[in-house]
Amino acid sequence: MSVNAMQKKINVEFTYDDIVEFGQEGDHWELFEGELVVSPPPNVKHQIVVANLLFLLGEFVRNNKLGRLLPSPIGLYFDAKTFFEPDILFISNENKDRIKINYIKGAPDLVVEIISPESAKRDRGYKFKRYALEGMLEYWIVDPINENVEVYTLTEKGFQLSGRFSGGDKVRSNLFKEFEFNVAELWD
Numbered sequence: 001m002s003v004n005a006m007q008k009k010i011n012v013e014f015t016y017d018d019i020v021e022f023g024q025e026g027d028h029w030e031l032f033e034g035e036l037v038v039s040p041p042p043n044v045k046h047q048i049v050v051a052n053l054l055f056l057l058g059e060f061v062r063n064n065k066l067g068r069l070l071p072s073p074i075g076l077y078f079d080a081k082t083f084f085e086p087d088i089l090f091i092s093n094e095n096k097d098r099i100k101i102n103y104i105k106g107a108p109d110l111v112v113e114i115i116s117p118e119s120a121k122r123d124r125g126y127k128f129k130r131y132a133l134e135g136m137l138e139y140w141i142v143d144p145i146n147e148n149v150e151v152y153t154l155t156e157k158g159f160q161l162s163g164r165f166s167g168g169d170k171v172r173s174n175l176f177k178e179f180e181f182n183v184a185e186l187w188d
Contacts, residue, residue, distance in 0.1 A: 046087075048188075049114050049144050049186050050071055050087055050114060052185060052186050052188065053186060054069065054088065057069060060179045061090065067091050067096065068091045068096065070090075071088050072085050073085055074086070074103070076103065076104050076108065077103040078106070078107075078134060084127060084130075086113055087112055087142075089104065090111075090175075091104060109175060110137065112142060113127065115142065116145075123141060132154060132158040135154065136154060137154050137174075138154065138175040139151075139152040139154075147187055148164060149165045149166075149186070151163045165183045170182055170183075
């Protein structure tokens with residue numbers, strides 16, 4: 001029986017303090033309004049995408065002194081029962097007060113999720129809605145299986161797709177106006 005099935009059967013809600021108390025180094029634990037989700041380690045292609053994107057975006061952020069770009073494992077704390085570990089997040093200099101000792105409190109400016117068949121429903125569903133509700137400016141969903149990138153920008157109506165990029169397309173961001181890269185660079 002999975003952790004989620006067992007949790008529902010015994011009607012238990014978890015909090016951030018439970019993760020701190022019981023979590024093990026290297027575990028990927030997230031909370032969705034008290035529902036605990038423990039994920040297996042990511043596969044190699046996932047980590048290649050993370051490394052490539054950190055290199056590409058990191059150089060731009062660093063050279064322009066825009067803020068902090070952080071890879072997982074980094075916690076994103078919204079409340080005691082809602083805690084995520086996005087693959088990559090960016091905090092602008094204007095929002096650096098959200099950086100705490102053990103996690104980021106509140107919405108970063110950007111989150112990048114590299115989806116898998118196991119995470120796609122959460123990344124496109126609950127996380128998508130919660131990030132918009134919290135006021136995050138931009139959300140990237142990277143799909144290494146179909147080799148595409150979706151960039152969503154926050155509007156008054158929530159996130160709106162500003163671009164879907166694949167093949168030889170250049171990924172562009174509303175948050176980083178002068179930044180672009182070729183999608184194919186992520187899969188090398």
